[in-house]
Amino acid sequence: MEKTLINLVSSVVIRTDSKVLLVVADGLGGMALPETGLSELETAKHPNLDSLARESACGVTTPIYPGITPGSGPAHLSLFGYDPTKYEIGRGVLEALGSGIKLTCNDLACRANFATYDKSINEIVDRRAGRIPTDKNKELCSFLQKNITEIDGVKVLIKSGKEHRFVVVFTGDGLEFNLTENDPQKEHRAPLAVKAIDNGSKKSEIVINKFIDRVKELLKDEVPANYPLLRGFAKYPDIPSMGKLYKLTPAAVATYPMYRGLAQLVGMEILSTGETLADEIRTVKDNMSKFDFFYLHIKKTDAMGEDGNFDGKVKMIEEIDKYIPEIRGLGFDTIVFTGDHSTPAVMKGHSWHHVPALIWSKFTPINDVQKFTERECMHGSLGRMHACEVMPVALANALKLGKYGA
Amino acid sequence: MEKTLINLVSSVVIRTDSKVLLVVADGLGGMALPETGLSELETAKHPNLDSLARESACGVTTPIYPGITPGSGPAHLSLFGYDPTKYEIGRGVLEALGSGIKLTCNDLACRANFATYDKSINEIVDRRAGRIPTDKNKELCSFLQKNITEIDGVKVLIKSGKEHRFVVVFTGDGLEFNLTENDPQKEHRAPLAVKAIDNGSKKSEIVINKFIDRVKELLKDEVPANYPLLRGFAKYPDIPSMGKLYKLTPAAVATYPMYRGLAQLVGMEILSTGETLADEIRTVKDNMSKFDFFYLHIKKTDAMGEDGNFDGKVKMIEEIDKYIPEIRGLGFDTIVFTGDHSTPAVMKGHSWHHVPALIWSKFTPINDVQKFTERECMHGSLGRMHACEVMPVALANALKLGKYGA
Numbered sequence: 075m076e077k078t079l080i081n082l083v084s085s086v087v088i089r090t091d092s093k094v095l096l097v098v099a100d101g102l103g104g105m106a107l108p109e110t111g112l113s114e115l116e117t118a119k120h121p122n123l124d125s126l127a128r129e130s131a132c133g134v135t136t137p138i139y140p141g142i143t144p145g146s147g148p149a150h151l152s153l154f155g156y157d158p159t160k161y162e163i164g165r166g167v168l169e170a171l172g173s174g175i176k177l178t179c180n181d182l183a184c185r186a187n188f189a190t191y192d193k194s195i196n197e198i199v200d201r202r203a204g205r206i207p208t209d210k211n212k213e214l215c216s217f218l219q220k221n222i223t224e225i226d227g228v229k230v231l232i233k234s235g236k237e238h239r240f241v242v243v244f245t246g247d248g249l250e251f252n253l254t255e256n257d258p259q260k261e262h263r264a265p266l267a268v269k270a271i272d273n274g275s276k277k278s279e280i281v282i283n284k285f286i287d288r289v290k291e292l293l294k295d296e297v298p299a300n301y302p303l304l305r306g307f308a309k310y311p312d313i314p315s316m317g318k319l320y321k322l323t324p325a326a327v328a329t330y331p332m333y334r335g336l337a338q339l340v341g342m343e344i345l346s347t348g349e350t351l352a353d354e355i356r357t358v359k360d361n362m363s364k365f366d367f368f369y370l371h372i373k374k375t376d377a378m379g380e381d382g383n384f385d386g387k388v389k390m391i392e393e394i395d396k397y398i399p400e401i402r403g404l405g406f407d408t409i410v411f412t413g414d415h416s417t418p419a420v421m422k423g424h425s426w427h428h429v430p431a432l433i434w435s436k437f438t439p440i441n442d443v444q445k446f447t448e449r450e451c452m453h454g455s456l457g458r459m460h461a462c463e464v465m466p467v468a469l470a471n472a473l474k475l476g477k478y479g480a
Numbered sequence: 481m482e483k484t485l486i487n488l489v490s491s492v493v494i495r496t497d498s499k500v501l502l503v504v505a506d507g508l509g510g511m512a513l514p515e516t517g518l519s520e521l522e523t524a525k526h527p528n529l530d531s532l533a534r535e536s537a538c539g540v541t542t543p544i545y546p547g548i549t550p551g552s553g554p555a556h557l558s559l560f561g562y563d564p565t566k567y568e569i570g571r572g573v574l575e576a577l578g579s580g581i582k583l584t585c586n587d588l589a590c591r592a593n594f595a596t597y598d599k600s601i602n603e604i605v606d607r608r609a610g611r612i613p614t615d616k617n618k619e620l621c622s623f624l625q626k627n628i629t630e631i632d633g634v635k636v637l638i639k640s641g642k643e644h645r646f647v648v649v650f651t652g653d654g655l656e657f658n659l660t661e662n663d664p665q666k667e668h669r670a671p672l673a674v675k676a677i678d679n680g681s682k683k684s685e686i687v688i689n690k691f692i693d694r695v696k697e698l699l700k701d702e703v704p705a706n707y708p709l710l711r712g713f714a715k716y717p718d719i720p721s722m723g724k725l726y727k728l729t730p731a732a733v734a735t736y737p738m739y740r741g742l743a744q745l746v747g748m749e750i751l752s753t754g755e756t757l758a759d760e761i762r763t764v765k766d767n768m769s770k771f772d773f774f775y776l777h778i779k780k781t782d783a784m785g786e787d788g789n790f791d792g793k794v795k796m797i798e799e800i801d802k803y804i805p806e807i808r809g810l811g812f813d814t815i816v817f818t819g820d821h822s823t824p825a826v827m828k829g830h831s832w833h834h835v836p837a838l839i840w841s842k843f844t845p846i847n848d849v850q851k852f853t854e855r856e857c858m859h860g861s862l863g864r865m866h867a868c869e870v871m872p873v874a875l876a877n878a879l880k881l882g883k884y885g886a
Contacts, residue, residue: 116846140865141489141873143884157482163886426876428861457863
C-alpha cells in the first residue's frame with residue numbers, strides 16, 4: 075500500500091532537542107483592494123516579517139483543495155499535518171471545543187438552540203426564540219443543568235453560548251451519532267423526533283429524546299425559550315496525537331477556546347495565557363524548556379477580515395510585525411509563520427485563495443523573496459504546497475526527519 | 481475515508497443564479513518555433529485575451545499527469561472536473577460519440593474496419609481494404625444496415641465513417657464488453673474469434689460473432705472490402721452528471737460531434753449551433769437564461785496544430801481574440817478560457833505540455849500576468865494546477881461553493 079505523507083513522516087521522525095514554533099495568524103491571506111491593486115499584506119508595512127522572509131523558505135499553501143474554502147477546523151488540521159478530508163470534525167464537537175469544553179472519546183456533542191414552540195398548533199414558531207439575551211440563556215442553562223445531570227446513566231453537560239445558542243454533551247459508553255435532528259429547519263413546522271439511522275445509535279436516540287422531553291417539561295412555562303432544537307451530533311474524532319506521530323511534546327498557546335480545542339484534538343498540551351499577543355509570547359517563553367513544539371494562534375487578523383475591515387487587518391499585520399524580533403529572540407530552531415486560510419477583507423469571510431507561508435531555519439535554500447506577501451511568496455523556494463506539507467518541511471528544517479530508504 | 485476533490489466539491493456546492501462559461505480552445509497550448517523561440521500564443525497578437533488575463537487568475541494545467549499526452553476524451557473529462565484516470569471512455573464509445581450517435585447505458589459500441597480477407601489462405605491480406613473511398617463505405621454500411629437490424633433480440637446500428645472505418649453499436653440488456661478482438665493486428669494472419677473474458681460478456685460474444693458471420697456472408701462477393709474487423713468494445717461509462725455533482729444546469733455548444741458527445745456523457749444539454757465561433761457565441765447568448773453553465777468548444781486551434789500549421793494556428797488564435805469582447809459582454813460571472821491539451825504545431829499532434837488557463841471573476845486574487853501565454857501563465861496566481869482543479873476554482877469564483885467544515 076502507498077504510504078500517505080503523514081505515515082511516511084512518522085516512519086522517519088526522530089526525537090531531537092530542536093524546537094519548532096508554528097505561528098498561525100488566522101485568515102492571514104488576502105485579496106487586492108480594487109482601488110489600489112494591493113492586498114492587506116501588500117499594503118501593510120511589516121519590515122520584520124520581510125526580513126524574516128528573506129532568510130526563510132517561502133511559499134503559498136492550499137489549505138484543502140484548490141477552490142475549496144475551509145472552515146477553521148479543517149484548515150488547522152492541515153497545518154498540523156493531518157489530511158482534513160480524512161479526519162472530519164463534526165459541528166457539535168467544534169461548538170463544544172469553541173465553548174471551552176474538554177472532550178474525550180465517550181462524548182457525543184451537539185449544537186442547540188432555544189426555540190419557541192406553540193403547543194396549541196404543534197409548531198416551532200421561532201427557531202431562535204427571538205434571540206434571547208445571553209444572560210437569559212445563561213440562567214436557563216444553569217436551571218436545566220441543575221435539573222438534568224444524567225439520563226439512563228448517561229451524563230449530561232449543558233453549556234450556554236451567545237443569544238439562543240447552547241451546547242449539550244452526553245457522556246457514556248456506546249453513544250453513536252448517526253442520528254436525524256429534531257430541528258425542522260423552517261419555522262411553522264412541527265419539531266421532529268431524533269431518530270437513529272443505524273443500530274449503534276439507538277441508545278443515543280433514546281437518551282436524546284428523553285433529554286428533549288425533560289427540557290420541554292422544565293421550560294413549559296417559559297416565554298419565548300421553551301424548546302430545545304438539537305443539531306450537528308458528533309463524536310470526538312479518533313485522531314492520532316502529534317506526540318505519537320511526530321515524537322513531539324507539543325503545546326498550544328491560543329486566546330480563543332476553539333483553537334485550544336483544535337489543538338487538544340491532536341494531543342497538544344493547552345497552556346493558559348492572557349488576552350494579547352504579548353501575553354501569548356510570554357507564555358511560550360515561560361514554557362520553552364518543557365516542550366519542543368509550540369502552536370501560537372493569533373485571532374485578530376481573521377476577525378478584521380470577517381468584518382470587511384481592510385485597514386484594520388492592515389494595522390493588525392503591522393501590530394504583529396512589531397513582535398517578530400521578540401519571537402525570533404525566543405531561540406527556536408525552526409519558525410513557521412503562516413495563516414490557516416485567507417480571509418480577504420474584500421470578501422468579508424474565509425476564501426479559497428492560497429495563503430503565504432514562511433519556514434525559517436538555518437537550512438533554508440535559495441530564496442528570492444524580498445517581502446512577505448501573497449505575490450512574492452508564490453515565487454518562493456517552497457512554491458505552491460498543500461498546507462499538510464508545512465509540518466513535514468518544518469520538521470525537516472528542525473532536523474527531526476531521518477532519511478527515507480537507504 | 482479521504483474525500484476526493486470531486487466528492488468534496490459536490491458536498492459543498494450550492495445552487496446560485498451565477499453563471500459560468502468554460503471556453504475550450506482545443507489544443508491551445510503550443511511550443512516555441514525554433515527559429516523565433518516563440519510559441520503560437522507568443523507569436524499571435526491577442527490584446528483582448530491579454531487584457532482578460534490581467535484581470536484574471538492565471539495558471540497552467542496538467543491535463544492528466546506530467547508527461548502524459550491526453551486524447552480528447554480524458555482531457556475534456558479533466559476540465560469538467562472528473563478524474564480521467566477513474567472514468568475511462570472506451571475507444572468504441574468515443575468513436576460512436578464522434579460519429580454523432582447518442583448512446584445510453586444499454587449500448588455496446590466498437591470501432592470497425594472494412595478489411596480484405598482471402599478465403600483460400602484464411603488470412604486478412606489488407607486490414608484497411610485499401611482504404612476504400614468514403615462513398616463506398618457509406619454504400620456498404622447502408623447495405624449492411626438494411627440486412628442486419630437485430631441479432632438474438634439485440635439491436636444493431638451500423639454507421640459509416642471515413643475510408644475503411646465504421647462504427648457498430650449493439651443495443652440490448654446484459655451486453656458486457658470484456659471481449660477479445662477479431663482483428664489479428666497484422667496482415668497475413670487469420671482473423672480471430674471474438675471471445676468473452678468473463679461470464680458476463682458471453683452474450684456479447686455470441687451476438688458479435690454472429691454479426692461478423694452475417695457481414696462476411698453479405699460481403700462475400702465484395703472486393704476488396706469483404707470482412708469486418710472489430711476493436712475497442714466499450715460501454716457507455718457510468719459518470720455522475722454535472723447537474724447532480726455540481727447542482728448546475730449545463731449546456732454545451734460545439735461544432736464537432738465528438739465534443740457534443742463528451743458533453744453529453746457528463747449530462748450537458750447539447751445545443752444545436754452553426755459552424756463558426758460567431759454562431760456558437762450567438763447560441764450561448766440565445767440560451768443564457770436557460771442554463772447556468774456553458775461549455776463552448778473551439779476546434780480549429782487543434783486542427784491547425786495537428787496539421788503542423790504554425791501560422792495557421794497563430795491566425796486562429798488572433799481570430800478567436802476578436803471575439804473576446806463579445807464573450808465578455810455576455811454577462812457571465814465567471815469565465816474560464818483554456819485548452820484541453822497542447823497541440824504544438826512543431827509536433828503535429830497532441831502533446832504532454834502544460835496548457836495556459838485563465839479564470840476571470842470579481843474575486844481573482846493578486847496577479848502579475850501581463851500576457852496570455854504559456855510562459856506568463858506559469859507565474860500566475862493559479863500556478864501549476866491539475867486540469868481537474870479548474871472546475872472547482874471556477875465554481876468558487878462564481879461563489880457556488882460553501883465552506884468545508886466549520
